[in-house]
Amino acid sequence: MGPDMWYAVNNVVSRLHSSIEAKGGERELNMLDWTATSTLDVIGRVAFAHDFQQGQSPEALSIMEGWRKQASLGMQWEGFLALLALRQFPVIGKLPLPAIKAQSNIKNTVRPLASQLVQRGVSDVEHGRDILSILLRANVGAEKEKRIPDEELLDHIVTFVIAGHETTSVVLNFTLYALAQNPAIQKKLRSEVMSCDTEPTFDELWSSENFPYLDAVTREGFRLFPPASRNEKVAEKDDVLPLGTPIVGTDGRLIHEIPIKAGQVIHIPAIAVNRFSSVWGDGDVFRPERWIEKEGIPNGKFIPGAWSGMLTFLVGPRSCLGYRLAVFEMKILLMAFIRAFEFEPVEEIETRMSATIQPRIVSRPEEGACMPLRLRPVSA
Numbered sequence: 001m002g003p004d005m006w007y008a009v010n011n012v013v014s015r016l017h018s019s020i021e022a023k024g025g026e027r028e029l030n031m032l033d034w035t036a037t038s039t040l041d042v043i044g045r046v047a048f049a050h051d052f053q054q055g056q057s058p059e060a061l062s063i064m065e066g067w068r069k070q071a072s073l074g075m076q077w078e079g080f081l082a083l084l085a086l087r088q089f090p091v092i093g094k095l096p097l098p099a100i101k102a103q104s105n106i107k108n109t110v111r112p113l114a115s116q117l118v119q120r121g122v123s124d125v126e127h128g129r130d131i132l133s134i135l136l137r138a139n140v141g142a143e144k145e146k147r148i149p150d151e152e153l154l155d156h157i158v159t160f161v162i163a164g165h166e167t168t169s170v171v172l173n174f175t176l177y178a179l180a181q182n183p184a185i186q187k188k189l190r191s192e193v194m195s196c197d198t199e200p201t202f203d204e205l206w207s208s209e210n211f212p213y214l215d216a217v218t219r220e221g222f223r224l225f226p227p228a229s230r231n232e233k234v235a236e237k238d239d240v241l242p243l244g245t246p247i248v249g250t251d252g253r254l255i256h257e258i259p260i261k262a263g264q265v266i267h268i269p270a271i272a273v274n275r276f277s278s279v280w281g282d283g284d285v286f287r288p289e290r291w292i293e294k295e296g297i298p299n300g301k302f303i304p305g306a307w308s309g310m311l312t313f314l315v316g317p318r319s320c321l322g323y324r325l326a327v328f329e330m331k332i333l334l335m336a337f338i339r340a341f342e343f344e345p346v347e348e349i350e351t352r353m354s355a356t357i358q359p360r361i362v363s364r365p366e367e368g369a370c371m372p373l374r375l376r377p378v379s380a
């Protein structure tokens with residue numbers, strides 16, 4: 001998937017470059033528009049060989065608008081509560097509530113697109129590297145009862161677009177903001193990624209050896225800014241939740257475990273766990289060096305996460321299926337953006353909870369999800 005990712009990301013970077021040059025070589029812009037464009041273009045190509053035309057096709061605009069609406073509604077109380085209530089009372093999903101309609105808009109856009117490709121049999125099923133071609137190929141060779149029905153294939157594609165687009169865009173946004181706030185870290189990263197002018201492959205980027213600082217910045221971004229900042233799981237049976245550190249009950253006695261009843265909903269605050277001071281020390285600080293220093297992770301007390309001892313991709317059999325893709329993509333995006341532009345903060349940003357975490361301007365909350373940054377092309 002590497003060449004497809006580089007192709008999509010380079011296109012967005014060069015469009016952004018032209019738009020900045022047209023404004024005289026410096027521009028303030030809402031970075032959300034550009035990060036969402038990049039990740040949608042990447043997922044379109046790698047999930048079902050579709051070109052979202054650098055976020056300019058009607059479908060791309062509709063998906064991005066759907067997300068923006070959903071994110072902004074989720075930041076308000078009524079939207080946040082509607083989504084929470086949906087878990088408890090699924091029938092609410094049938095009501096014409098804006099927060100719920102915004103979610104189905106995305107599905108309504110992606111499904112017909114994927115359906116056209118399935119019906120056409122996809123242009124290059126034999127060699128296609130995208131996920132849909134791989135699934136279709138597996139279907140051709142499989143016994144009849146093991147084939148994935150078309151309807152299910154379409155749902156998979158919708159899931160990939162929903163799970164793989166906004167999430168990666170969120171981490172990239174907040175990481176770029178953190179780099180904008182920390183010019184010395186940004187400079188150090190640029191110096192490392194400028195030391196190579198090729199487009200590294202998955203193997204070259206997956207290992208932390210070739211680009212140790214890029215690896216450290218990526219890990220720090222994923223740790224501090226998990227898009228799915230809180231998750232829910234439902235206990236299938238009565239169980240007992242052991243506590244790492246005992247807590248004092250109202251009667252003054254120490255509690256070492258919590259009994260759980262079947263059906264009980266457990267909230268998993270990934271963003272809080274990823275920042276625990278007891279594990280990370282200065283857990284709220286953006287400090288990529290912690291991943292390089294010998295004693296960077298105090299006492300080696302890693303959380304059992306699917307990747308890199310953090311809960312960003314959760315853990316266990318239902319953890320994120322696309323985490324390698326997401327980490328690889330993030331490294332490509334950071335490399336391409338940092339090679340091309342210098343980033344400066346414009347406004348103070350706060351982090352808001354929604355379906356994914358969202359940035360909001362502290363002094364102008366009415367503008368909804370927004371990440372203004374000042375960009376300048378990196379001089380030769």
Ligand code: HEM
Pocket residue numbers: 047159160161163164165167168169171226227228231232312313314317318319320321322323325326
């Ligand atoms: C920054 C990027 C990403 C983050 C933080 C992320 C995070 C997560 C999390 C926390 C879950 C578990 C949800 C739950 O159990 O409640 C999940 C599930 C999933 N993710 Fe990701 N994800 C990312 C990117 C991707 C990408 C790029 C893809 C694929 C194209 C993907 C595909 C999936 C799928 C298919 C599941 C469902 C797995 C299952 O239920 O068995 N994700 N993701």
